[in-house]
Amino acid sequence: MNKTFLPMVFALVLVLTGWDACYAYxxxxxxxxxxxxxxxxxxxxxxxxDSAVPPFNGTGATEIDLPGQSPTPNTDISGLDPAHSYSFAxxxxxxxxxxxxxxxxxxxxxxxxxxxxxxxxxxxxxxGGTVQVTASASAGTYAVDFFVNGxxxxxxxxxxxxxxxxxxxxxxGSYSLSAKAYYSPESEIAGxxxxxxxxxxxxxxxxxxxxxxxLQQAYDDASDGAxxxxxxxxxxxxxxxCGLPKNVNIKGxxxxxxxxxxxxxxxxxxxxxxxxxxxxLDRLVIL
Amino acid sequence: xxxxxxxxxCFAVIFFGFLGVAESSPAAIYYVRxxxxxxxxxxxxxxxxxxxxxxxTLQFAADAVQAGDRVMVGNGTxxxxxxQSHGTxxxxxxxxxxxxxxxxxxxxxxxxxxINIESWGDTPSDFITVDGFNVYNQPRMGIRxxxxxxxxxxxxxxxxxxxxxxxxxxxxxxxxxNNTAYANGSSSYEHNIYISNALSDGAIVRGNLVxxxxxxxxxxxxxxxxxxxxxxxxxALIENNIVxxxxxxxxxxxxxxxxxxxxxxxxxxxxxxxxxxxxxxxxQNFSTGNVVVNNTIDEPNQAxxxxxxxxxxxxxxxxxxxxxxxxxxxxxxxxxxxxxSSDDGSGLFVNRAGxxxxxxxxxxxxxxxAASYLSKAAPSVDLEGNARPQGAGFDAGAYEFAxxxxxxxxxxxxxxx
Numbered sequence: 001m002n003k004t005f006l007p008m009v010f011a012l013v014l015v016l017t018g019w020d021a022c023y024a025y026x027x028x029x030x031x032x033x034x035x036x037x038x039x040x041x042x043x044x045x046x047x048x049x050d051s052a053v054p055p056f057n058g059t060g061a062t063e064i065d066l067p068g069q070s071p072t073p074n075t076d077i078s079g080l081d082p083a084h085s086y087s088f089a090x091x092x093x094x095x096x097x098x099x100x101x102x103x104x105x106x107x108x109x110x111x112x113x114x115x116x117x118x119x120x121x122x123x124x125x126x127x128g129g130t131v132q133v134t135a136s137a138s139a140g141t142y143a144v145d146f147f148v149n150g151x152x153x154x155x156x157x158x159x160x161x162x163x164x165x166x167x168x169x170x171x172x173g174s175y176s177l178s179a180k181a182y183y184s185p186e187s188e189i190a191g192x193x194x195x196x197x198x199x200x201x202x203x204x205x206x207x208x209x210x211x212x213x214x215l216q217q218a219y220d221d222a223s224d225g226a227x228x229x230x231x232x233x234x235x236x237x238x239x240x241x242c243g244l245p246k247n248v249n250i251k252g253x254x255x256x257x258x259x260x261x262x263x264x265x266x267x268x269x270x271x272x273x274x275x276x277x278x279x280x281l282d283r284l285v286i287l
Numbered sequence: 288x289x290x291x292x293x294x295x296x297c298f299a300v301i302f303f304g305f306l307g308v309a310e311s312s313p314a315a316i317y318y319v320r321x322x323x324x325x326x327x328x329x330x331x332x333x334x335x336x337x338x339x340x341x342x343x344t345l346q347f348a349a350d351a352v353q354a355g356d357r358v359m360v361g362n363g364t365x366x367x368x369x370x371q372s373h374g375t376x377x378x379x380x381x382x383x384x385x386x387x388x389x390x391x392x393x394x395x396x397x398x399x400x401x402i403n404i405e406s407w408g409d410t411p412s413d414f415i416t417v418d419g420f421n422v423y424n425q426p427r428m429g430i431r432x433x434x435x436x437x438x439x440x441x442x443x444x445x446x447x448x449x450x451x452x453x454x455x456x457x458x459x460x461x462x463x464x465n466n467t468a469y470a471n472g473s474s475s476y477e478h479n480i481y482i483s484n485a486l487s488d489g490a491i492v493r494g495n496l497v498x499x500x501x502x503x504x505x506x507x508x509x510x511x512x513x514x515x516x517x518x519x520x521x522x523a524l525i526e527n528n529i530v531x532x533x534x535x536x537x538x539x540x541x542x543x544x545x546x547x548x549x550x551x552x553x554x555x556x557x558x559x560x561x562x563x564x565x566x567x568x569x570x571q572n573f574s575t576g577n578v579v580v581n582n583t584i585d586e587p588n589q590a591x592x593x594x595x596x597x598x599x600x601x602x603x604x605x606x607x608x609x610x611x612x613x614x615x616x617x618x619x620x621x622x623x624x625x626x627x628s629s630d631d632g633s634g635l636f637v638n639r640a641g642x643x644x645x646x647x648x649x650x651x652x653x654x655x656x657a658a659s660y661l662s663k664a665a666p667s668v669d670l671e672g673n674a675r676p677q678g679a680g681f682d683a684g685a686y687e688f689a690x691x692x693x694x695x696x697x698x699x700x701x702x703x704x
Contacts, residue, residue: 032700040695042473088703092695097673101691106698142502 025188030074034092041095042067052087052110063279114191116181125198126211135161137181145180167200204258229254232264243275253283302445314355321363354378362388365393369403374414384419391422399427406434421449452479457486458492478503485516490523495528505533510542536560542572550670550685554585563591573597581605582682583644590615602663605656607684627652627683646688656681
């Protein structure tokens with residue numbers, strides 16, 4: 001049985017840009033107040049880039065003088081570069097004859113450079129249904145955010161940083177996946193991943209679970225007796241040549257989740273030629 | 288005749304009315320510059336030949352100023368000036384070198400001095416401040432002030448003048464502050480700084496660097512009974528000066544009463560003179576009732592402090608005296624306590640040879656002093672303004688050892704988010 005259908009297009013390809021890595025963050029510091037009978041005249045915040053070795057007085061070291069006492073001493077330090085680590089310490093001081101006598105450093109807190117990457121799915125994958133998206137983050141990461149096309153999917157995901165991404169409601173095409181690793185629950189301090197592009201497609205081999213951008217690719221890859229499932233929502237515009245000695249079932253009317261079958265139909269536009277073997281068409285409308 | 292009287296009355300009304308307007312005119316800021324001109328208004332700090340530009344000569348400014356006026360002087364080399372105007376306590380007249388580059392190397396046109404604040408007649412030159420000039424190579428005095436009340440001479444350098452570097456006579460409440468005076472004088476009667484005559488009560492001499500006089504003393508105060516008045520300078524305050532290497536005495540204090548001499552560093556003055564000398568003049572007007580406290584005096588050749596016979600009721604305490612002659616009382620009736628004496632000063636100072644008289648950590652002069660002695664209080668700060676005491680008690684000498692207190696406890700619980 002030879003039938004000709006119009007060519008079919010299974011997927012749209014969307015290419016989305018990745019994160020802009022050129023941003024600066026603000027670190028929020030807080031510490032316990034120091035009580036001294038002589039009167040605390042203020043605090044000094046010391047921090048240093050790319051080194052945790054005190055005293056913080058080398059290259060990249062900064063000192064901020066915070067005169068005065070507070071029951072809840074704190075300060076914000078802005079303009080920090082996420083591409084570098086920073087180590088922070090605080091000292092209290094008293095003032096004697098206009099000379100500031102500093103305490104030893106407080107505990108030193110080092111904020112590392114945070115790195116994160118999308119480890120699954122692989123870049124260029126064709127996906128459909130529910131997809132397990134997984135990230136790997138460096139030490140010091142408190143939580144990870146997942147983004148699709150720059151839109152936050154789930155915030156502050158705890159390890160193992162895996163998210164079930166439901167593509168069943170999406171249009172076919174390319175989607176950009178990315179992640180951000182955060183230093184603490186409310187922190188602005190984050191590392192950003194490179195983007196990973198995947199393609200959501202509308203053809204799937206029922207037996208193998210593989211997804212295909214075109215029906216022709218699905219047919220060519222199908223083994224004898226396989227069933228190919230097609231989305232019901234869009235026209236498939238493609239010229240198909242079924243020229244192999246095998247039996248293949250092509251069924252339309254599926255939801256994007258593959259399955260279930262929703263009882264509808266898939267429209268085929270283009271030539272559909274059967275040269276060898278057997279092709280069973282089900283719930284297809286040939287335009 | 289009647290008509291003439293009316294005219295005279297009208298003239299008087301107009302004349303004195305005009306004077307009244309002039310007296311009440313607001314104080315002005317005038318400028319003097321090397322590229323100015325006396326045809327200018329003097330009101331704008333820019334060069335020019337006329338109009339809105341600075342004046343050229345200090346004398347022109349001195350002749351023009353009134354109470355409250357300020358004269359700002361640009362860098363350059365000027366002829367000196369003599370001023371006979373006067374300010375008031377609330378509206379002093381100021382002559383200020385704007386950036387310490389105004390040099391006066393030629394005497395003023397009237398006297399042989401660089402700057403002369405001269406009271407003539409019934410209107411003394413009161414409340415005039417001279418600030419920041421460099422005055423040198425004058426045929427007589429560098430800066431001279433006669434008769435005015437409330438005169439201030441500060442931040443000036445006066446050197447290599449034939450007579451006194453800075454001189455005042457009968458100038459009540461004069462203040463000589465933070466000046467440098469050296470290599471002045473040609474005879475033993477001419478000094479780097481000289482405050483003279485009995486009307487100089489309330490003089491303040493503070494923070495000056497006074498060294499290497501040619502023939503006279505570093506600093507002299509003299510009540511000078513031969514010149515009239517009661518023959519005493521009362522209630523002078525001499526503090527925070529560094530006085531060294533002068534040909535005669537470091538501090539020559541003749542006929543002064545009830546003064547305070549404190550926090551001074553005095554060393555290596557004339558081999559036949561010594562550090563501080565409290566004395567009479569010609570057997571009269573003995574110095575009395577003065578407090579000499581917390582000075583550091585290093586005089587290897589002569590007495591560090593010498594009080595001549597007849598000068599009495601002086602209170603000498605908390606001083607450091609280095610040298611074999613020490614503190615010498617030629618007569619009785621004075622009081623001393625808590626003075627630390629050393630023949631060679633070893634173990635006392637950071638660097639005696641380099642004349643750094645800050646105290647060593649283990650100097651025996653630490654806490655050697657007293658907070659007060661016979662109701663006379665030691666100064667509450669030292670030469671550098673550091674509070675006294677810092678250790679267990681008051682240190683002797685001009686410097687209080689800067690005890691390093693224990694630091695406070697380190698903060699805990701630093702968090703970063």
